[in-house]
Amino acid sequence: MEDLIDDFTTFFVASQETTSNALSFMFILIHQHQDVLNKLKEELESVVGDSKTVDHEYLTHLPYLEQVLLESMRLYPPVTGVNRESVKGMTLGGYDIPEHTNIARSLPSAISDYYDCTLPQISNYVACRLPCHFHEPTRFNPSRWREENKRPDPFVY
DSSP states (O other): OHHHHHHHHHHHHHHHHHHHHHHHHHHHHHHHOHHHHHHHHHHHHHHTTTOSOOOHHHHTTOHHHHHHHHHHHHHSOSSOOOEEEOSSOEEETTEEEOTTOEEESSOTHHHHTTTTOOOSOOOHHHHTTOTTTSSSTTSOOGGGGSTTSOOOOTTTO
């Protein structure tokens, strides 16, 4: 039972921190981009109007809000890196990696190979700033997430 409580506490605290970080960075970016703020206001007014509450039904009709959130998390990912474990033996970058080896996404060579784009394992923060994956990667551009635009590789974002 103690393990269950410890796990629950960890998940609860971790989810609060990542959610609050994601929203904080989103609000900072909105504040820095008046055009985004104005477009968000227009969308909210047209969908929500004078309603005092916003429920899930409204959220499905706010595509620009979703684009802003996705772009904010691309630039400032709430989780900056993820560890992986090899499910079978392999060779990666000329190195033999045995089965069940922990592989960190932040490999030391990621910095020197920043523009190489051939490394399969790098941090989320770095991957979302690579020009081979995102046009103008340091620019805050929520429209890159519009429905008609090509989505990035799921292993990058």
